[in-house]
Amino acid sequence: MTGVQIGPLAFDIDRFAFIVAALVFFALFHLLTIRQTRRGEDVRRWAFPAAVAWLLAARFGYVIQHWEVFSTHPLDILKLWQGGVSVQAGFFGIAAFAFVAVLRGEAAVAPIMGAAFAGWLASEAVFGFSKGSEVPGLPATAYPTLTGTPLRLDEHDGQPLVLNLWASWCPPCRREMPMMMDVAETIDGAELVFANQGETHAQVAQFLETLDLGTEHMALDPNSSLMTRFAALGLPTTLFFDASGTLTNLHFGEISRAELMSQIAALDATASPAGAGDARTTMTGDIP
Secondary structure (H helix, E strand, O other): OOEEEEOOEEEEHHHHHHHHHHHHHHHHHHHHOHHHHHOOOOOHHHHHHHHHHHHHHHHHHHHHHOHHHHOOOHHHHHOHHHOOOOHHHHHHHHHHHHHHHHHOOOOOHHHHHHHHHHHHHHHHHHHHHHOOOOOOOOOOOEEOEOOOOOEEOOOOOOOOEEEEEEOOOOHHHHHHHHHHHHHHHHOOOOEEEEEEEOOOHHHHHHHHHHOOOOOOOEEEEOOOHHHHHOOOOOOOEEEEEOOOOOEEEEEEOOOOHHHHHHHHHHHHHHOOHHHHHOOEEOOOOOOO
């Protein structure tokens, strides 16, 4: 399972796990503080600041882990909608917040830590439920390109492959495309392919010309067969294949430069066929 769809809303597993963890945190904190609230103790005011402390520390930890990328693109630090948090750093943040509460003699410490732990367990349960699904390999199909030479995705010279599914009508696709094209032109050790879903040659060419982007790395999938094959819930979807053609990770939604570079760097370490049944979406705790 690569994601969850609830009515018109679609979430990849990491975003869904984040939402579930947040809901469990606030719900359990509410339940654990019922008795204190009935005694007139104002402890529930600590819930939201505790969640903010977790989020800020988690984001800070992620930025530090990927500082080489963020140092050259500092404004990306503010792009929280792209995701990118460190769960471990988040728990350091909430522990520091709880310590402040202890110093102030507040009775909210135990409920905060208990609810945070329960939220983490809930998110891990979501990840565990998503594992084990069968993942198809790359298709032996020749896709048309803008340069005229058909492209076979299963023939990529033994290099890791990053496959981005996109469309010109998709706002997140439009935002991430210049960054991803820049990475495609400069990265070594992996091939990036952008497979347009459901649009014509003329539509794709016009879009690329509007943004002053090149036509390299582009493939056309007029029937959106790749979305069907990999059960993509929406666009953009970025899939990471190791040198053996095994799908190792899938990112649904706009991807950050830091996450893209991180996953490309990790591809060499996931070249084992054993990874085929255990692809996990990648957000490291992304924010929806």
